[in-house]
Amino acid sequence: MKSKLLSVPYLIWMLVFTMIPLVMIAVTAFSDNNGHFSLEALASAFPYTHVFLKSLWIALLSTVLCLVIAYPMAYMVSQMRESTQNVVVMLLMIPMWMNFLLRIYAWVLLLQSGGPLDTLLSAIGIHGSYTNNTAAVIVGMIYEYLPFMFLPIYTVMGKIDKGLVEAAQDLGSNKSEVFRKVIFPLSIPGIISGITMVFVPSASTFVVAQYLGGTDDIMIGDIIDRIFFTNNHVGAAISLILMIFILIFLVLMNRFGDEEAIV
Amino acid sequence: MKKTGVLTKIYIALIMVFMYAPIAVLVFYSFNKSRSAAWGGFTFEWYLELFKSHSIMNALTNTLLIAVLASLFATILGTAAAIGISNLRGKTRLFVQNISNIPIISPDIVMGVSLMLLFTFLGIIFNFEMGFSTVLLSHICFCVPFVVLNVMPRIRRMDDSLYDAALDLGCTPFQAFRKVVIHELMPGIFSGALISFTYSLDDFVITHFTQGARFQNLSTEIYSLLHRKIPPTINALSTLLFVVIILIMVLINIRDRRAERKK
Numbered sequence: 001m002k003s004k005l006l007s008v009p010y011l012i013w014m015l016v017f018t019m020i021p022l023v024m025i026a027v028t029a030f031s032d033n034n035g036h037f038s039l040e041a042l043a044s045a046f047p048y049t050h051v052f053l054k055s056l057w058i059a060l061l062s063t064v065l066c067l068v069i070a071y072p073m074a075y076m077v078s079q080m081r082e083s084t085q086n087v088v089v090m091l092l093m094i095p096m097w098m099n100f101l102l103r104i105y106a107w108v109l110l111l112q113s114g115g116p117l118d119t120l121l122s123a124i125g126i127h128g129s130y131t132n133n134t135a136a137v138i139v140g141m142i143y144e145y146l147p148f149m150f151l152p153i154y155t156v157m158g159k160i161d162k163g164l165v166e167a168a169q170d171l172g173s174n175k176s177e178v179f180r181k182v183i184f185p186l187s188i189p190g191i192i193s194g195i196t197m198v199f200v201p202s203a204s205t206f207v208v209a210q211y212l213g214g215t216d217d218i219m220i221g222d223i224i225d226r227i228f229f230t231n232n233h234v235g236a237a238i239s240l241i242l243m244i245f246i247l248i249f250l251v252l253m254n255r256f257g258d259e260e261a262i263v
Numbered sequence: 264m265k266k267t268g269v270l271t272k273i274y275i276a277l278i279m280v281f282m283y284a285p286i287a288v289l290v291f292y293s294f295n296k297s298r299s300a301a302w303g304g305f306t307f308e309w310y311l312e313l314f315k316s317h318s319i320m321n322a323l324t325n326t327l328l329i330a331v332l333a334s335l336f337a338t339i340l341g342t343a344a345a346i347g348i349s350n351l352r353g354k355t356r357l358f359v360q361n362i363s364n365i366p367i368i369s370p371d372i373v374m375g376v377s378l379m380l381l382f383t384f385l386g387i388i389f390n391f392e393m394g395f396s397t398v399l400l401s402h403i404c405f406c407v408p409f410v411v412l413n414v415m416p417r418i419r420r421m422d423d424s425l426y427d428a429a430l431d432l433g434c435t436p437f438q439a440f441r442k443v444v445i446h447e448l449m450p451g452i453f454s455g456a457l458i459s460f461t462y463s464l465d466d467f468v469i470t471h472f473t474q475g476a477r478f479q480n481l482s483t484e485i486y487s488l489l490h491r492k493i494p495p496t497i498n499a500l501s502t503l504l505f506v507v508i509i510l511i512m513v514l515i516n517i518r519d520r521r522a523e524r525k526k
Contacts, residue, residue, distance in 0.1 A: 007347025007359065010340055010407070014362050017404045021377030022365070028380055073278060076271040084267070088275060090512060095282050097508045100467050101485045102501045105493075106285030109292055114300035116288055143285065146278075204370030206468070211489070221372045225471075228376055239376045246370055 025243070028236035041233035045241060048223055052241070055220040058134065059203035062141035063149075066198050067191065069142070070149040074190075075183070078157040089154070096147050104211050107131075107140050111212070136212040137219075141202045148201075149194040156190030157183065196253050200246055286505055293498035309499040316496060322484035325395070326464060329480060333402035334459035340403070341410025342452050346444070348411070349418045363408045374405065375472030382473060393475030401473045402463045409462070410455030417451035 032038035077088050095103065110116055113129035121127070130136060160183060168178045206221030213219075220242055228235030293310070297303025313319060348359050366374060382397045425447065429439035445452070467482035474483055488497060 004347055004350045006343040007351065010344030010347065010411075011359065011362075013340060013404075013407065014365075017378070017381070017400065018362070018365050021374075021381040022369075024380040024384065025373070025377050069278070072274065076274060079271075080267055090516070091279060092282060094508060094512060095286060097461065097465075098286065098501065098504060099482060099485060100465055101482055101489065102289070102497070102504070103285065105485075105489060105497065106289045106501070109300075109498075110285050110288045112300055116284075116291070118300075143281070146282075200368070200370060204372050206372060207486070221370075224372055224376065228379075228472075232380065235376065236380065239373050243369065243373045246368070246373075250368055 022243075025236045025240050028233055029240045032233065038233075041231075041237040044231075044234045045237040048220070048238060051218055051220055051223050052245075054216075054218070055203055056245075058137055058141065058209070058217075058219065059199050062138050062145065062202045063195055063199045065138065065142055066146050066149040067194065070146055070194065071153060071187075071191070074150055074153040074157055074187075075179075077154055089151075092147055092150060095143075100144070101207065103143060104140055104208055107136070107143060108211050111136055111139075131212055132214045134213065134217050137209050137217050140208045140212045141205070144205075144208065145198040145202055148197040152193040152197065153187055153190035156187050160186050192253055192256065196250065199249065204242055204246065286501075289498050289501040290505070292495065293502040295495065295498075298495060309495045310503075312494075313496040313499045313503075318479065319481075319484060319496065319500065322479045322481045325479065326481040329395075329399055329402055330460050330463040332399055333406055333463045334456050336399075337403045337406035337410050337459045338452060338456040341407045341455060342414050342445075342448065344407070345411045345414035345418055345448075345451075349415065363411050366405050366408050367412075371405075371466075371468035372472075375401075375469040378404065378469065379472040393473055394478040397473045397475065398470050398478055398480065401469050402466065405466070405469060406459035406462060409458045410452070413455035413458065414448055414451040417448045421447045 029041055030037060030039070032040060077085055080088065108131060111129070111131035112118070113131075117130055118128065164182050164186075165178055168182050173181065204221050206219060206225050209217045209219040210222055220238065224235055224238050224242070227238065294305050294307070295302055296306040296308070344363075348356060348363075351359060378397075378401045379393075382393050382400075386392060421444070425443050426439055429443045430436065434442065465482070466480075467486065470480050470483050471486065474480070479487070485497060485500075488494060
């Protein structure tokens, strides 16, 4: 039981299958086909700047919308009876168990021209196709990641000491004051981890934009997928830049989270 | 405060419509005789075709096999690691815990690309091709940290003297380990294994990069199907998966209710 040795296989494992592969990305990004040091791959990544910006923009919008939708829901659910809470949370989780690709494909079916939404809206005289545009991509992202925003916020709200709420009420706070001065500040750690859990996967995802987006809705993940199999140096260079972006984002979120925690 | 307001009910209902409408569409189309977006009559044809499809059935077997093996190995490796890490002190411990977070925070696509680089490199040296084994290794890779994360808090809560007591009462160290330590850690081990299993079942991105030329799991099989003219068997598959998920959820719920009543 006192043995530190039990962690040795794990450390070797992490070295071989996590650390070395990440180093290999950097090495591949800075070398050419002959194995010499080269900045060519990195230079070839520059023309994709607009794809980077578009990916970050789509991820940002999806994250903000997830927060706007999930936050009130988390608050409402946390106010319900416990048995009802469990049912609602379970209902929200069930679609998550469906295959990732099937969930996206379902939106393609739903939004296609002549599909259910089109048929429904045609009845009141609006015609059109609702897929193959940026909005459809964002809807797909929200569908994929909404529970990732909901769960951390809901968990944090559930842990808020009821005594604090009652104390605020006893001291004369009305409902909105209780929310602004007690519940909201205490739910910030949940918001921070929700933002992280939605932003990171949505900025780096691929496939979603391929199926739901238009011709100019290409995300950085799609580019990596497309390039990597033909030129792994450029693919690695773009992956490296993506990884650095994500790390900067995580450090920023962490710092922000810590400051809030002190206040 | 416990009474659910009308506004809450409407809001939650709208979100549930958003979550379940796409699934309803999949179910609807799985019984559609026509291959187009319009309704062409009721049929079971796609279900029959699904069971006759060797590639889909093969992918399904692969997915389940990988999920079982990956979660099993990840659980063993991760539980041992958690025990080992808990015996480390200070900076070493912090270092190891930070390493554990790398696979959790790094985007799937970066992990997929990095593992592909590793396996291609090793493949040239040891002369092997990517396939079942590389996918299995990769899945263990992203599962292990979740096991560590779930077991660690259990170890922190465990009373060290329990193990010593078992030894004093005549257990061999192995018996004491099995009957006391593993028993105490079981809830953490179980949830780590469950998370691993579900992540492995749902994985697309990492499998996509490490599958090699011939191996397919359910996600990559669906991906390749979606690239061609989409066969309606996919809708039938989605419907069946959804039914299985609902059944599992109901069973888990019944089990939990029984456990609660016993208490």
